[in-house]
Amino acid sequence: MKRYVLLNPGPVNIKEKVRRSLLAPDMCHREPEFGRLMTGCAKKLLRAFGIAGAYEAVFFTGSGTAALEAAVVSSVPRGKKMLVVNNGIYAGRIAEIARRHGIGLINLASDVKKTPDIDAAEEKIRKNKDISVIAMVHHETSTGILNPVYGIGKLCRKYKKLYLLDSISALGGEELDPGKAGVGLCVGTANKCIEGIPGISFVLVKKTALPGLKKIAPRSLYFDIPSNLEGQKKGEPLFTPAVQAFYALDVALDELLKEGVNNRVKRYKNLAVFLRKGFEAAGFEYLIAPKYLSNTITALRLPKGMTYTRLHDALKAEGFIIYAGQSKLKKVIFRIANMGQITAGDARRFLASLKSVLRKPGPHKGKRAAG
Numbered sequence: 001m002k003r004y005v006l007l008n009p010g011p012v013n014i015k016e017k018v019r020r021s022l023l024a025p026d027m028c029h030r031e032p033e034f035g036r037l038m039t040g041c042a043k044k045l046l047r048a049f050g051i052a053g054a055y056e057a058v059f060f061t062g063s064g065t066a067a068l069e070a071a072v073v074s075s076v077p078r079g080k081k082m083l084v085v086n087n088g089i090y091a092g093r094i095a096e097i098a099r100r101h102g103i104g105l106i107n108l109a110s111d112v113k114k115t116p117d118i119d120a121a122e123e124k125i126r127k128n129k130d131i132s133v134i135a136m137v138h139h140e141t142s143t144g145i146l147n148p149v150y151g152i153g154k155l156c157r158k159y160k161k162l163y164l165l166d167s168i169s170a171l172g173g174e175e176l177d178p179g180k181a182g183v184g185l186c187v188g189t190a191n192k193c194i195e196g197i198p199g200i201s202f203v204l205v206k207k208t209a210l211p212g213l214k215k216i217a218p219r220s221l222y223f224d225i226p227s228n229l230e231g232q233k234k235g236e237p238l239f240t241p242a243v244q245a246f247y248a249l250d251v252a253l254d255e256l257l258k259e260g261v262n263n264r265v266k267r268y269k270n271l272a273v274f275l276r277k278g279f280e281a282a283g284f285e286y287l288i289a290p291k292y293l294s295n296t297i298t299a300l301r302l303p304k305g306m307t308y309t310r311l312h313d314a315l316k317a318e319g320f321i322i323y324a325g326q327s328k329l330k331k332v333i334f335r336i337a338n339m340g341q342i343t344a345g346d347a348r349r350f351l352a353s354l355k356s357v358l359r360k361p362g363p364h365k366g367k368r369a370a371g
């Protein structure tokens with residue numbers, strides 16, 4: 001099968017070593033070998049982010065949303081509320097999970113093209129004494145905005161609130177010291193900047209937050225953090241895990257440890273800088289101000305007359321998978337992610353293909369799409 005350069009925000013292009021790990025012999029998850037594999041992955045994950053000792057890693061078999069749902073349902077005591085600092089679609093997802101579980105919610109929605117207003121969040125906290133958890137998305141993948149992780153962390157410290165951070169598209173791709181930021185629950189996934197395969201997500205739980213979580217009667221059988229952690233620590237997962245995805249995660253974490261999180265962050269950042277120079281030279285306009293941009297997503301306005309489908313299909317024919325805008329931005333933007341094993345050569349070839357697609361005759365010449 002043809003190799004596509006995946007410019008979507010996960011699943012990402014992975015190393016050959018990670019892919020080959022999937023061919024390991026079949027394994028029963030009730031045998032000690034699997035317990036060792038899973039606890040080994042937890043240790044490597046914590047070590048990679050420099051948080052061994054202060055945090056636990058709890059795995060869930062499922063995509064990023066699985067771990068996110070686990071963090072939401074396991075963190076808010078009954079009668080208390082979650083404040084969602086919401087500047088995009090993925091923050092909206094956190095709020096929706098809370099709603100569906102009947103969890104008290106204060107949804108502080110703000111402009112999706114800007115970072116959230118920390119003062120507005122503080123005012124909500126002051127006025128609503130029943131808020132116990134503050135949730136935010138680290139990197140709003142729908143727009144590419146990098147949110148003020150440390151600023152909201154400061155608020156959580158000041159008002160003694162539990163901090164839930166959806167770092168699904170940031171962990172490994174953006175600088176983060178969870179301890180320094182005061183994050184209580186940090187949600188991540190295997191198949192984005194960690195460079196594993198889809199099937200496993202996780203929550204990094206601050207050990208000091210655990211006694212509080214244990215006091216909450218579980219709202220979910222599958223997604224309860226304390227009971228999953230207990231099983232995992234004994235090497236006895238509660239449910240059938242994605243065994244092969246753990247093989248891949250184990251190798252991906254070895255590679256992450258070898259590269260170092262800081263170097264990976266730099267690698268992604270350099271790639272984004274290179275791509276953005278090319279986008280600017282080709283006349284593209286950003287959706288959001290460059291000062292807000294993350295290291296891994298660039299949302300660009302579609303040139304006038306160019307539909308996403310036409311652009312996507314032409315680039316796919318050249319071996320590149322780009323990503324559409326979501327919801328209201330569907331007809332306005334396209335997104336380019338630079339997570340995973342994308343080389344400088346891939347990026348150069350992509351920019352050349354993009355330019356040649358734009359040069360082809362079509363109704364797209366002229367101004368950008370409005371929105």
Ligand SMILES: Cc1ncc(COP(=O)(O)O)c(C=O)c1O
Nearest residue numbers: 063064065090139141166168169
């Ligand atoms: C910030 C963020 N949160 C949550 C999710 C949901 O993850 P998944 O699609 O793996 O369930 C994504 C996926 O891109 C994301 O970027």
